[in-house]
Amino acid sequence: MKAAIFYxxxxxxxxxxxxxxxxxxxxxxxxxxxxxxxxxxxxxxxxPMRAAQENIKIIRCCLASNPSALTSLP
Numbered sequence: 001m002k003a004a005i006f007y008x009x010x011x012x013x014x015x016x017x018x019x020x021x022x023x024x025x026x027x028x029x030x031x032x033x034x035x036x037x038x039x040x041x042x043x044x045x046x047x048p049m050r051a052a053q054e055n056i057k058i059i060r061c062c063l064a065s066n067p068s069a070l071t072s073l074p
Contacts, residue, residue: 003027008034010043 005027007018015031022029042050 004030006030006032008032010038 003025005018005022005025007014007029009015009018009031018029021027038050041047
């Protein structure tokens, strides 16, 4: 069975967890990125931020990944 760990992170916390899962399972990591990329203001919890607005409006950001990572899966 082919497996990969896909993850999205803004601050790096999810990346740490994804790396632990990948290490435990031997599955490759594929990081997803917001499109367009988040800015510092987008993730600043002290002001109305893009990430919160997307969640409130139930709008999911478009995610882009490294397509070459998908072709290199075992």
